[in-house]
Amino acid sequence: MTRATLDKKPHEVATMFDDVAANYDLTNDVLSLWQDRRWRKEVAKAVNARPAQKVLDLAAGTATSSLPFAATGAYVVPCDFSFGMLREGKRRHSHLPLTAGDATKLPFKDDTFDTVTISFGLRNVVDTDAALREMYRVTKPGGQVVICEFSQPTWAPFRTVYTEYLMRALPPVARAVSSNPEAYVYLAESIRSWPDQPGLAARLQEAGWSKVAWRNLSGGIVALHRGFKR
Numbered sequence: 540m541t542r543a544t545l546d547k548k549p550h551e552v553a554t555m556f557d558d559v560a561a562n563y564d565l566t567n568d569v570l571s572l573w574q575d576r577r578w579r580k581e582v583a584k585a586v587n588a589r590p591a592q593k594v595l596d597l598a599a600g601t602a603t604s605s606l607p608f609a610a611t612g613a614y615v616v617p618c619d620f621s622f623g624m625l626r627e628g629k630r631r632h633s634h635l636p637l638t639a640g641d642a643t644k645l646p647f648k649d650d651t652f653d654t655v656t657i658s659f660g661l662r663n664v665v666d667t668d669a670a671l672r673e674m675y676r677v678t679k680p681g682g683q684v685v686i687c688e689f690s691q692p693t694w695a696p697f698r699t700v701y702t703e704y705l706m707r708a709l710p711p712v713a714r715a716v717s718s719n720p721e722a723y724v725y726l727a728e729s730i731r732s733w734p735d736q737p738g739l740a741a742r743l744q745e746a747g748w749s750k751v752a753w754r755n756l757s758g759g760i761v762a763l764h765r766g767f768k769r
């Protein structure tokens with residue numbers, strides 16, 4: 540795997556997601572062995588959306604990640620910069636206000652949302668720190684951020700097996716089920732080079748978030764990070 544696989548420009552990331560939009564949700568289910576459904580339930584619990592709250596689901600893709608928040612009666616804005624993903628999302632969930640926007644230059648006013656959340660998206664944003672600062676800007680004082688992202692399994696023997704799965708099994712499985720297997724090679728490589736749990740927590744603090752904490756899911760394959768805006 541070359542570094543070039545990871546050194547994508549923002550428009551190349553958007554195009555990559557345009558290409559996988561049609562089969563995106565099915566591929567996720569298969570590659571995660573249906574664990575993604577459980578992870579989404581845990582995100583919903585952490586976000587704890589309530590009627591009359593405003594929730595921004597950033598890098599929402601086809602808006603599958605937005606559905607549990609919308610089901611609570613909260614006002615949910617799914618936002619993404621891939622027109623292919625947004626189109627697919629609009630086709631499936633026409634009742635949601637899907638919005639085009641770049642995580643590093645959000646089209647929202649300061650202090651707008653009670654919760655800003657992002658599932659399996661922050662790792663794909665080319666400038667992570669700019670996105671964390673923008674998320675902070677659009678959150679109301681007292682509001683929270685909830686980040687659901689792949690992370691590092693905490694038990695070393697399992698980490699080794701998992702890394703083998705990512706680098707060896709995932710690309711051939713992706714070739715069988717995805718319209719763009721190259722995107723899933725990128726997925727494996729981007730998960731490997733993403734910061735571990737304390738590393739991401741430190742980046743959140745640098746962006747201004749306080750009371751930062753995290754919880755591991757599936758032994759640390761995924762971590763939920765939370766922070767608050769003072």
Ligand SMILES: C[S@@+](CC[C@H](N)C(=O)[O-])C[C@H]1O[C@@H](n2cnc3c(N)ncnc32)[C@H](O)[C@@H]1O
Nearest residue numbers: 556598599600604620621641642658660663664
């Ligand atoms: C793996 S998908 C996750 C979609 C959804 N949140 C979910 O859980 O299924 C990652 C999404 O991040 C979006 N994305 C990447 N960089 C972005 C940016 N700078 N601004 C907005 N969206 C971005 C991509 O277009 C893609 O739809």
